[in-house]
Amino acid sequence: MLRKIRIRPNYLIPFTSTTIVMLILGLLGAAYLFSGEMVKWLKESTDIAVELKMDVEEEKLEEVVNLLREDERILPGSVRHLPPEEALEVLGLDLGTMDWWEDGESPFSHMVIYNLHHEWFEPAELSVMRRQIRDDMDAVVEVHYQDRLVLDFHSNLETLAWWFAGFGGLFLLLSVVLIYNTTKLALYADRREIETMELVGASRTFIRKPYLLKSFLLGFLSGVIALALIGGIIQLGYGDMIKLVKETELELLLITGLGLPVAAGLFCLVCTWLTLNQFLKYR
16 A cells, blocks of 8 residues: 555745745845945935924915925925924824823924935035025924935945845755755656666666756746746835836846846756766666
C-alpha cells in the first residue's frame, strides 16, 4: 500500500520565496533609480502653513493669499485657505462636544497652506522665506514647515536599504534551501523514470532539460509578479507612475525591468542545475 503512494514536490513554497527575494531586490533597485524624483515629489508635496492672527480681517487674509500666489517660488495652484472650521474637520473634532474651549470658540486660527518648488525647499531658502513672510505681512503669526522630514530622506533611505538587504539575504538563503529540497523531492519522485532513461542510454543533458526548463519558467514568472507588485507599490505611493518613468533614464529602467525576471529565472536554474548534478553524480 505504501509503495502506491506517489510523493510530488510542492513548487508553491520556493516560488513564493523567490518572488519575495525579487520583490526586495526590485524595491532596492527602484529606490536607487527613483530616489531623485522621490525626493523632488516629497519636497513639493510637503505643506507649509502660514498661521494668521486670531482676529484677522478678511482684507488682510485676501492680501496674504494674493501675495503668496504671486510668489514665483510657490507652486501654482497650491495656495489654499484653511479656516478654523476645516481644521476641526481634518482633526475629526466636534466643537459642540468639547468643554475645554471657552465660549465654544475654536482654538485654531486661520491658516494659509502652500507648496514650494523643490529647488526652493532648502534650509537656507526656507529660513529666508519665513523671515520675509513675517516681515512683509503683519497679519502673519508664524510659518510652520517640516524641513527635516525631507532633508533626512536620503539617510533614512540608506538605512532602509540596509534593512531590506538583510531581509533579502535571509530570503535568498531560504530560497536556495527550498529549491534544493523541492528539486531533490522531484527527482526522488521521478527516480523510476530517470532509471529507465539511463538504461536506454539517455544523456544527462536530456534528463536535466525538463527540470531546468520548468525551474527557469517558474523563476521568470516569480520575477514578473515581483515586477508587477513593485509597480503597484510605486503607483500607490507616488500616484503618477507614468510621469515618474518618463523622468527617469530609460536605459536603466529597461535593464532593471527586464533584468529582474531573467535574474529570477537564472537564479532558480542555477540552483536546480547544482542539485541535478549532485543527484546524478551519486547515482
